[in-house]
Amino acid sequence: MSRRPAVLALLATATLLSACGSASGSEQYGPNPELPKPERGLIPPMTIADPAGWGDRRPTVPQGYQVTAIATDMKIPRQSLVLPNGDILVAEGKGGGDAPIVRPKDLIAGYFKKKGTSSVKGGDRLTLLRDANGDGTYEGRTVFAEKLNAPYGLALVGNRLFVANQDSLVRFDYAPGQTRASGPPVLVTKLPAEINHHWTKSLAASPDGRSLFVGIGSNSNIGERGMAAEEERAMVWQVDAETGATRRFATGIRNPTALTIQPGTNQLWAVVNERDELGSNLVPDYLTSVRPGAFYGWPYAYWGANPDRRVQPFREEMVGRTVRPDYSLGSHMAPLGVAFSSAAMGGQFADGAFVGLHGSWNREQPVGYKVVFVPFRGGSPAGPPVDFLAGFQGDGKTFGRPVGVTVDPRGALIVADDLSNTVWRVTPVRQAAPARVASAG
Template identity: 35%
Template sequence: MRIPLLMAVLACAVLVAPALAAAQDGLLTGKQAFGGWRQDKPGVRRLIRPQDLPKPDPAQSSVNAADAAARPKEAVPLLPPGFSAKLIASGIAGPRVVRVAPNGDLFVSDSRRDRVLVYRLGEDGGKAQRSVFADGLNQPYGIAFYPADKPQWVYVANSDSVVRFPYRDGEMKASGEPEMIIPDIPSNHHWTRDILFSPDGRTLYLSVGSGSNVAEGMADRPQGGLDKWLASAAPGAAWGSEQGRAEVRAYDPDGRNGRVFATGLRNCSGMTVQPATGELWCVVNERDGLGDNVPFEYATTVKEGAFYGWPWYYLGDHEDPRHVGERPDLAGKLTMPDVLMQAHSAPLNIAFYTGGNFPADYKGDAFVALHGSWNRGKRTGYKVVRLRFKDGKPTGEYEDFMTGFVVSDARVWGRPVGVAVAKDGSLIVSEDSNGTLWQVTYKQGAQ
């Protein structure tokens, strides 16, 4: 009996060893990567692959929204060795997207107060100067400067429109009234509209999230029938109450010649351009109601004409059980995203690191702000993660960078939203639970 027992022990050791090695090396894979906030800390790495996707289980789906807690006295986010976080602003009602003007000013969308703020960082650690650039907006979110090098305009994406303000370098208050660029954007449910210009400045990208979780209320077939719809619509485009939604759209800088760029992106809340390639990237909040770990959130290049699945499929040919058999014509036609993240993490913004303050191996990687889960039994998200790249290509790994915002299983004091690289190479992070802005810097030799 000893030989079979020994063989069984050896077999178990063979199975367990890779898992232990992964855990010791800081890399979590497969089911190990599906933990909650208690496992989060700077340096923990996750690699989630398409084959790790569990089967959907709507009965397992949770409602677990976090209660907002006051920031504990002297609390600061946790960071890797050598990094430190400085509080540069507080008391903001709802800080969301942060964008950096060419002169270094920080433009921040204060969505709950319907305004855009400007912060000018003080020299030698002095207090930041603040101004209201524009108010009277409608849930402003995305901000873009045009032209990029010497901007004459600041574009702002409201929930229902895109407007622009005249701008001259260093202005901290808009000198003129807003000019309407794109009107009549559908605005219910997902309201966060991000905007971005292509590297050559010829194209304005606009993300428009879905009007529901998974096209509830959208008729089974478009008016006039599916064949008629397919003859004129972009591949994977939705109709009815979801027409023009779950898309990235493209326009000329003056708002003309609007067209569909990509479809099936349930809620592309944050966009950026990868400097090394010029490719458009976005981070996507996937659907709810299919279980704690289904489907994965993701960051991805956005390819023109591509379809990413919503509402009929997710992560390839995984058919949503609420839309079985409705679009067999789309099977096999989905574009797979590049980097998969834990389900329900709620990624809201992405920025590639281009500065010179952080260690050299950070250059070319990307930071993503995870706003945090509500549709998951074990809370996850509520942190900033680092997407790892090699030779300009994503490795699929992502690493906890900025954590410590969760107080307990029920309460959190910080929900990261915006990430941006400041002119001095520091990383700026906004969070909208306590309404704060943080500046992350690195000091060689600091521990």
């Protein structure tokens, strides 16, 4: 049987079997989500995103805020970085794609995932956006660096710009106002890249600039490719910015897709994509502080000491070592971006973290496909998530999928949308000052 008929036959089976999955479930946000019993089946529930153009539509924002598309026709924008002079760097690229198919599920899942992505070829570049006069229109657009390898994570330390490609951490010299790299990238260290089932390499710099933290995803759902394929994966590395020396900072994190440093505490935080194929309401993706030396469970346990005995060989002792995450975002939300807010964002959105939810593919009823705000109090999450940028789905269609989120300290949230290839900017609506009337005296 050729590949195409085999795919069609498997998809027909998947459509029938996925209808048996559970689509209902209680709210799963917060530090103590309700965890249902696992649901095992031949094929997990799946729903194609069914992409469509935005047309006259726009994402929705809370009252008192406005959203603008500051760049369109990008080449798969993933993460962004606001530079000190207000310029915005956008990493564009698409990695992975070389993971061998080891189960029929892999073939079916690959088809469903691809249907919900852009057909545009990844740019493998950094694009710089500039608003020269500060009016909110980014009229300047130049390619800062090209011929990279699926760039994703970005960090600026002094006059050095660090970029996490899918296979390496590199750096460029940077001077304020620069619109193009002055030379080729310099290798800091190589990153695990064999198979690259989860290819994105997230990045954050320590406040003192001495260390770089790199998030490296697993090569499988629960180790079905063998644990040898997971060597130095499903973890966060700490990299010496000067020498490139690496060490394991935290482990057992299935796919840490975005990293950030919390202002005031200097604490590293991450958003994480958890495992699949246990039902529509397992396992919760999460937002968590990342503790040095901690083990977060993958693949042997989830959400603390909940064992996943699908993993073979199973290691019982690892269950008891598992650290419970701080905050559940809900199952299959697929968080790909995180950034702490600032007072300039205003009102209820001044203290907390914005999270970009790329959206599910393995549920009957899709979830995610929006940017939420998780309020903080006393340095910790406190309360339910609030929709901040929504409206990415409607009438059975999907118009965009949020990835990276970045807070401009001047008062704007920058959101990369890798389905419509757009960069969105959300700002508080500034009230015009009342006109001053001169008195006769």
